[in-house]
Structure formats: structure tokens, C-alpha cells
Amino acid sequence: MFGAGGRAGRRAVAEAVTRGHRVTAVVRDPDRYRAAHGEPGAGVSLVAGDVTDAGSVAAVAAGHDVAVNAAARMDVPAREFFTAAARALLAGLERAGVPRLVMVGIGTTLETAPGVRVMDAPGFPEEARNFSEGHAAELAIFEAEGGGVDWVMMVPPPTLLDDEAPRTGRYRTGGDQVLPAAEDAGTLSYADLAVALIDEAENPKHHHRQIAVAP
Numbered sequence: 001m002f003g004a005g006g007r008a009g010r011r012a013v014a015e016a017v018t019r020g021h022r023v024t025a026v027v028r029d030p031d032r033y034r035a036a037h038g039e040p041g042a043g044v045s046l047v048a049g050d051v052t053d054a055g056s057v058a059a060v061a062a063g064h065d066v067a068v069n070a071a072a073r074m075d076v077p078a079r080e081f082f083t084a085a086a087r088a089l090l091a092g093l094e095r096a097g098v099p100r101l102v103m104v105g106i107g108t109t110l111e112t113a114p115g116v117r118v119m120d121a122p123g124f125p126e127e128a129r130n131f132s133e134g135h136a137a138e139l140a141i142f143e144a145e146g147g148g149v150d151w152v153m154m155v156p157p158p159t160l161l162d163d164e165a166p167r168t169g170r171y172r173t174g175g176d177q178v179l180p181a182a183e184d185a186g187t188l189s190y191a192d193l194a195v196a197l198i199d200e201a202e203n204p205k206h207h208h209r210q211i212a213v214a215p
């Protein structure tokens with residue numbers, strides 16, 4: 001699990017462990033992780049790794065059946081980080097012999113109409129554009145160069161996710177477009193995004209594309 005220290009990553013680790021999987025939680029600084037969150041529980045090995053370095057990816061991924069990536073950095077330009085991570089994951093996982101990669105995307109790369117992304121809308125907030133463009137560049141690399149790894153990008157709605165709501169196990173999936181709101185569905189939680197990620201890791205249903213996820 002790359003990006004195991006973030007909100008999506010921590011919940012994906014917990015979801016996988018609950019299902020009986022052994023998880024390698026990859027973070028940049030294990031000591032910082034322990035200071036913030038304590039020691040990981042049983043079934044979790046906490047290791048240092050760099051998702052933007054193919055050698056590091058290969059080393060921590062060796063011997064695993066599937067990789068999950070929720071890594072992000074706010075102290076590095078988004079396009080630089082996400083494109084480097086895309087190429088390192090593709091090269092490193094192929095080198096390690098890990099066939100499957102499940103990733104977290106961003107809702108602003110989903111379409112509101114064919115060929116029109118959320119981030120293409122007039123008046124799209126400039127402060128969000130850089131991060132969105134980084135994710136879009138990452139997706140473009142996977143679409144163009146990702147044939148050697150069976151990847152999928154699970155994309156939550158273009159809204160803030162609920163960081164407190166408990167796991168319900170319920171979610172919907174679609175395609176490249178924002179899913180219409182379901183009546184009384186509320187906001188997608190990080191806990192249920194984690195369910196979607198681990199479901200897809202266990203039972204691959206989508207391949208070489210981004211998939212909208214919604215409550």
C-alpha cells in the first residue's frame with residue numbers, strides 16, 4: 001500500500017487487514033508515521049519507500065500479489081510528483097512481477113459530458129487546477145504506457161470526502177463520467193472508498209481505465 005499514511009491509505013490498509021490480508025504499508029518516513037498514528041497493528045509491515053523511484057517500488061513490492069496506491073505530496077509540484085509516480089509504478093511493479101495496481105484518482109478528471117472534464121469548466125478554481133492537472137497527466141501516462149501492468153484508477157466524486165463517517169460497505173461504480181447523485185446517498189466516505197479499492201484488488205472487474213466511485 002503506497003501512501004499508507006494518508007486518509008485513504010490508512011483506511012485501505014485497515015480494510016485489507018480486516019479481510020485477512022497481510023499488508024506492507026509504504027510511507028516516506030516510518031518514524032513520522034508512528035509519531036502521528038502509533039505502531040501499525042497485526043498483519044501490517046511498515047516500511048520506508050519512495051513511490052517516485054522505480055527501484056524503491058520494485059524493492060517494497062516484490063513478493064506481493066497486488067499494489068494499491070493512494071500517495072500524494074503537497075510539497076512538490078503536482079505534475080512533477082504524479083508523472084514521476086506513474087512511471088516509477090509501471091516500471092517498478094513490472095520489475096517486481098506484481099501484475100495488478102489499484103489507484104485513487106481525483107474527481108475533477110471525470111467528465112460532465114463526453115470529452116468535457118470537471119476541471120475544464122469555466123471558472124474552475126485556479127487553486128485546484130495544479131493538483132487536477134497533475135492527476136490528469138498521471139492518468140495520461142497510464143493510458144499511453146501502462147500496458148505492462150493491469151491498472152485501474154478508482155475516482156471518487158469531485159467533492160470533499162467524509163473523513164468521519166463509518167464504513168457502510170455501499171458504493172456505486174460507473175465509467176469516465178461523474179455519477180448522478182443518488183437519492184439520500186450523502187457523501188462518499190474514505191471508509192467506503194477503501195472498500196471499493198480492496199474489492200477491486202481482490203476481484204478485478206475493471207482494467208486499464210478510470211472508474212467513477214460514488215455513494
